[in-house]
Amino acid sequence: MKSKLKPWIFTASCPSVLGTVDVVTRYMAEYGNYVEDIHSFDDRAADRFFIRIEFHPQFEGFSAEEFNTGFSPRAEEFEMEWSLTPPEHRPRVAILVSKYDHCLNDLLYRHRTGQLNIEVPVIISNHPDLKHLAEWHDIPYYHLPITPDTKPEQEAQIVKLLEEYDIELVVLARYMQVLSADLCSYLDGKAINIHHSLLPGFKGARPYHQAWEKGVKMVGATAHYVNNDLDEGPIIAQGLQQVDHAHYPEDLIAKGQDVERITLMNAVRCHIEKRVFLCGSRTVVFSK
Structure with missing residues (x-):
């Protein structure tokens, strides 16, 4: 099977109703799909149910279109919103950066080595400093x-590039600019x-x-979705490191x-692996 x-x-x-797990797993079995991994969560506060399944079709000729067509009437009974992601899909990611290179370096390394299953067709910056990194990875760099x-005008250029390169996710890898309300709305959830x-x-x-x-006795980082509340969007991942009196500012x-x-890498991975669900101002994040 595996x-x-x-x-x-x-x-x-x-919405949280009886039979949510059954309607999905029963259809998987009827359609001949082997469920390899499953996570579900019922949010009592929001009265909403979430589920994520990794599966392998057991028969040749599996069709996403036929799967969706067959599942649609069952989903309608539960007011269920769903998506199906093929194994070969590599999300197209644009990286925005200023002068700090540590996050950009890490993302590009993990992209190059296959640790992050993404395409990076473009890097955008408000400074020219990191162009050499993009050139080394043979990625177009727009200053x-x-x-x-x-x-x-600058944000309009960014939007034009995102559309030109058919971008699915934008990563602000220490992009030291406050985005306008219009751009935040355009990038909502992505x-x-x-x-x-x-x-x-x-x-x-x-x-x-x-x-x-x-x-301070600890330092950390927070990765979150961008919204109109500066640095207060729905949180995806956080990291923490203990420090003490022997640690100077540097x-x-x-x-x-x-x-x-x-932390940023973990957030990007969770997003591209469809592990993150928005639930109002919060997130549901299924671990690996």
């Missing part, structure tokens, strides 16, 4: 400078940001120096950057 091939991924959500007066978890206590410039002066920065790159 296969070494990558699985198909089925995800769905619907789009920005000032308060040119922000609308843009991930990363920042240090010292917020909201240490805002503004030199946050690690501020934290050191207060004697040590806190180094440890913080390590946590940032790992």
Whole structure:
């Protein structure tokens, strides 16, 4: 039954009612699909059900169109929203970056080595500093400078590039610009940001120096979806690192950057593997 091939991924959500697991698993069995992995969660607070299944068709000629057509009437009974992702799908990801290179370096390395099953057709920046990294990976790099007066035009250029390259996910890999409300709305549910978890206590410039002066005992990072609330979108992943009195500001920065790159990678992986469900201002994230 089990296969070494990558699985198909089925995800769905619907109101919490009796029979949600049964309607999905019964159809999988009837259609001849071997369920290899299954996660489900019923959110009592939101009165909503979520499910994610990895499966392998057991018969040649499996058709996503026929699967969806057959499942549609059953899903309608439960007001179920669902998606089906083929194993060969590699989401097209645009990376936005400024001058810090640690997150970009990590994402490109994992992309190149196959640890992240994505395509990166374009990198966009408001600075020219990291163009050499893009060139080394043979990825087009667009330098789009920005000032308060040119922000609308610059963001319009970003949107044009995202559409030109048929982008499915945008990753802000330490892109040090506040996105406008219009761009946040355009990217709703398909843009991930990363920042240090010292917020909201240490805002503004030199946050690690501020934290050191207060004697913090931990540093961390938060990866979340972008929305109109600055750095307060639905959280996907968080990381944490213990520190103590022997760590000076430069040590806190180094440890913080390590946590940032790992946390961002985990968030991107969860998103592309369809492990994240939006539930209002929160997320449901199924672990691997």
